[in-house]
Amino acid sequence: MLNVTTGLGGSPVASKKLARILRDTPGLTGQLYIGFPIVRSSEAAHPIDALLLARDGNLLLFDLVDGQDPGNYRQRQDDAYNRMEARLKLHSSLVDKRQLRVTINTISYAPGCSPRATESDRVLVSSPDDLRTAIGKFNKNSGSDTLFREVLSALDGVTTIRLGRSERNNCSANTRCGKLTKIENALVTLDNDQRDGAIETVDGVQRIRGLAGSGKTVVLARKAAYLHVLHPDWNIGVTFHTRSLKSQFRRLIKRFVFEDAQAEPNWNSLHILNAWGARGAMDQTGVYHKFCEQHNLEFMNFGEASRLYGRDEAFAGACQRALEKSRKPKPFYDVLLIDEAQDLPAAFLRLCHRFLKSPRRLVYCYDELQNLTGTSVPPPEDIFGQRNGSPRVQLSKTTGTTPKDDIILPKCYRTPGPVLATAHALGFGIYRRSCGDSGTGLVQMFDHPELWQDIGYEVFSGALEPRSQVELARTPSSSPTFLQKHSSPDDLIQFKAFATAKEQRKWLVKAIQDNLEHDRLLPSDLMVIHPDPVSLRGAVGSIQQELYDRDIPAHLAGVDTDADTFLRQDQQSVTITSVHRAKGNEAGMVYVINAHEGLFAKRNLASIRNRLFTAITRTKAWVRVLGVGEQMEALYQEFSELKGHDFRLSFRYPSEEERHHLRSIHRDMSREEEAMLERGNQAMAGLLGDLESGAMDAGDLNPDTRTKLIELLQQMQ
Amino acid sequence: MPNPSQVSSQITGTIRFMHGLGLVQDQRAPRRKSSRGLVTITFGGIEHIKSASRNQSYAGVYLESSRRGVYSIRMLDEALVQLHYEFKRNKLIRHRLAYLPHPWLGDFHLNREDFVQSNINIDTIARGWPPTPFRFDFDREAQRDVVHPAAHFTIGSVSQCRIPVTRPLTPYEFIDFLLRNFYDSPANRYSAGLPKPGVAYQSTITQAESNLVHMAVPARRA
Numbered sequence: 001m002l003n004v005t006t007g008l009g010g011s012p013v014a015s016k017k018l019a020r021i022l023r024d025t026p027g028l029t030g031q032l033y034i035g036f037p038i039v040r041s042s043e044a045a046h047p048i049d050a051l052l053l054a055r056d057g058n059l060l061l062f063d064l065v066d067g068q069d070p071g072n073y074r075q076r077q078d079d080a081y082n083r084m085e086a087r088l089k090l091h092s093s094l095v096d097k098r099q100l101r102v103t104i105n106t107i108s109y110a111p112g113c114s115p116r117a118t119e120s121d122r123v124l125v126s127s128p129d130d131l132r133t134a135i136g137k138f139n140k141n142s143g144s145d146t147l148f149r150e151v152l153s154a155l156d157g158v159t160t161i162r163l164g165r166s167e168r169n170n171c172s173a174n175t176r177c178g179k180l181t182k183i184e185n186a187l188v189t190l191d192n193d194q195r196d197g198a199i200e201t202v203d204g205v206q207r208i209r210g211l212a213g214s215g216k217t218v219v220l221a222r223k224a225a226y227l228h229v230l231h232p233d234w235n236i237g238v239t240f241h242t243r244s245l246k247s248q249f250r251r252l253i254k255r256f257v258f259e260d261a262q263a264e265p266n267w268n269s270l271h272i273l274n275a276w277g278a279r280g281a282m283d284q285t286g287v288y289h290k291f292c293e294q295h296n297l298e299f300m301n302f303g304e305a306s307r308l309y310g311r312d313e314a315f316a317g318a319c320q321r322a323l324e325k326s327r328k329p330k331p332f333y334d335v336l337l338i339d340e341a342q343d344l345p346a347a348f349l350r351l352c353h354r355f356l357k358s359p360r361r362l363v364y365c366y367d368e369l370q371n372l373t374g375t376s377v378p379p380p381e382d383i384f385g386q387r388n389g390s391p392r393v394q395l396s397k398t399t400g401t402t403p404k405d406d407i408i409l410p411k412c413y414r415t416p417g418p419v420l421a422t423a424h425a426l427g428f429g430i431y432r433r434s435c436g437d438s439g440t441g442l443v444q445m446f447d448h449p450e451l452w453q454d455i456g457y458e459v460f461s462g463a464l465e466p467r468s469q470v471e472l473a474r475t476p477s478s479s480p481t482f483l484q485k486h487s488s489p490d491d492l493i494q495f496k497a498f499a500t501a502k503e504q505r506k507w508l509v510k511a512i513q514d515n516l517e518h519d520r521l522l523p524s525d526l527m528v529i530h531p532d533p534v535s536l537r538g539a540v541g542s543i544q545q546e547l548y549d550r551d552i553p554a555h556l557a558g559v560d561t562d563a564d565t566f567l568r569q570d571q572q573s574v575t576i577t578s579v580h581r582a583k584g585n586e587a588g589m590v591y592v593i594n595a596h597e598g599l600f601a602k603r604n605l606a607s608i609r610n611r612l613f614t615a616i617t618r619t620k621a622w623v624r625v626l627g628v629g630e631q632m633e634a635l636y637q638e639f640s641e642l643k644g645h646d647f648r649l650s651f652r653y654p655s656e657e658e659r660h661h662l663r664s665i666h667r668d669m670s671r672e673e674e675a676m677l678e679r680g681n682q683a684m685a686g687l688l689g690d691l692e693s694g695a696m697d698a699g700d701l702n703p704d705t706r707t708k709l710i711e712l713l714q715q716m717q
Numbered sequence: 718m719p720n721p722s723q724v725s726s727q728i729t730g731t732i733r734f735m736h737g738l739g740l741v742q743d744q745r746a747p748r749r750k751s752s753r754g755l756v757t758i759t760f761g762g763i764e765h766i767k768s769a770s771r772n773q774s775y776a777g778v779y780l781e782s783s784r785r786g787v788y789s790i791r792m793l794d795e796a797l798v799q800l801h802y803e804f805k806r807n808k809l810i811r812h813r814l815a816y817l818p819h820p821w822l823g824d825f826h827l828n829r830e831d832f833v834q835s836n837i838n839i840d841t842i843a844r845g846w847p848p849t850p851f852r853f854d855f856d857r858e859a860q861r862d863v864v865h866p867a868a869h870f871t872i873g874s875v876s877q878c879r880i881p882v883t884r885p886l887t888p889y890e891f892i893d894f895l896l897r898n899f900y901d902s903p904a905n906r907y908s909a910g911l912p913k914p915g916v917a918y919q920s921t922i923t924q925a926e927s928n929l930v931h932m933a934v935p936a937r938r939a
Contacts, residue, residue, distance in 0.1 A: 243840060301841040302842055534834040540739075541736050541738065559795050559822060
């Protein structure tokens, strides 16, 4: 099949026709780009109108003409040819001595010209038939896939994104060091979905959903760079939740812009900024802070907002207030790209939408399961609200030649399949023992069953529908096998339950020492994640001590640690972090410690499980899940069951009412709500005690209260 | 008179102690360098200290030091601590004990809970007051009566600010000063359990200097 990726081109009529004709041409495979890639000449950087990359790696460049006058098309073709040749020649794998290993052909397509004007010229066509004939001659549908992929990687501009990593010293292939090096050196290309996400731009809202490790950040960075080079005058903002993403975005965007324009980004119009931001320092601004400045509103920091709205609703409250107070919008941005939308309140997305100039190009990316607060991202109709009775934003499942506004990235390029399945199993509580009255161990479930297929699972047995038993398995295409075949599942992932925290610590420190001395991994290949930020410091102090005693360099990920220091490449050191600061980062060997914490909690189970999910999916290769006591034994059991099912997820899909019930019992409670519940329970226990001891008689109760109480209790039965 | 080995092991001991309190983000183990009778106990990254200090703004100095790892300890509020000692024939000739708070993150005292609980939104809280970096310096060779006391205390970046100090500080004494004044609160007496070695340096203050406003470090039996 031909994959069509539509960027922002200059000849809308011709490009639409071209895409339709090519898509309908039987047997045509490969990749068609429209308005991409951007290639620089000595004067300026502008995109190739359209480009067809055939399976054998050869290219056909289209010069597209709207209207009747083809102008000096030969010169334009020469120009496109030269620019493309120069760009591809930069990639040594595509060059043999002085020759490019693939051929570049050019053609002009001018559907508005009369066929007669073009019939004498084989490089200018106007009728669909002539176009098909020309393509038929070019397209051989054969050749090596490697060459195709290498050209793709060069065109997408992603070949260089992994360069600059610290080099491991030549270690043999069967050590962990050798295996990790091999994984990291695998050729980077964008897959079709990623390419669509990166290049296709809609005049409105675009949603991109993807699993952990599906490349959301790379896709957003690629998109920001593409739009910036194409429209240097646009104000483009890139925002996110995890602070360490800032420098990651900066690094990626710089690379991509350089790839397209051979120049530095203009950081005055391309902003990489936190969602919230702070007063004062120029570097510390955020989207919300900028919005307040622009609209002359009072900015609230975390402390101020949490006093008004509570800790958990602080940012939502601050954003909502800014929205209400900014009656007259003063839009500033042309495009806003939002990463990790699952961790940002809907009010913030609305604020971003309000901050955009027409046609309000907003791109938001998220992974439902990496949400750490137990709330899910509502559908766009709910986020952006109504206007004159109809939703402001509605996404269409478009297919065909228009840019897609709803994209799912189903492939996971970071975490090996069995590890990802483990993360999902624990995150949803697939094999969790049911407790209490709920009848199911599940903690949460997608409302739309088909989402499972969208994120790369297939039905192994049963039916994927409410009230049915189903067994889901990851597909080889959604979890590439090269990520997992280097090690057996027993080595990829291990669970360990310890009797005491001390035993856990001893085991951890010994394992880290082994990784460094025996496996020859670098300290920066190792990450220790303690899921709960609140108890982090108390839990890891003794681990820091012990590592320090053994001269193993280790550090805690910091407040505004940029990724450069998060995994300090220059100063080799093991990273210890809470899951909140680990997000967006990855390592070869991940140790999740104290995984037992909160597992038996009565509330907030969804977010506690999501933390485990996020922690486990930080690994590129191996993960060790450690914990203490009875709770950890229970988690170990869940993992054993999953392993018994060969890493397939087998469960009964809950009905709508059951899902509603799950949401109400496992959702997050704010600290205020928790306190209220606690008060209620204590009062009730007190009353019960008084009644039982005879200190109080049922007759002492106010008759109204008594009647209502009896009614309520009967209902509960 | 603490010698290089004692200084080094005091640094190691205090870092280890602070790990236990959950006060340390990062540390660089003391590094010992010897050449021609000169022994330096310093931290990794010391080679970048000159280029980092050349910055025009304090934020620049801090960020460059932070990025290049020019510190002995990074505290949980991202403040950097630098511990550097030089000895000639086992005798202390120089030290530089510096505290560089984060230029714009909120004050530790006012936001203790958010720092301790690793609140990810702590960076929205900006410093109410300007940061106050300070140093305890000692330079036996540059000493000039009153004008340049051998041991002195410097606040901010005022180059002529050299408040006389009675004697050089051991790593323990410096960390005790730091914790007591900048991290302790009535409910959290971090400094209380700090290991207290018995060795200390002898007085270096001159008579004229001690007639001025100065800082006194209690004498301890050497």
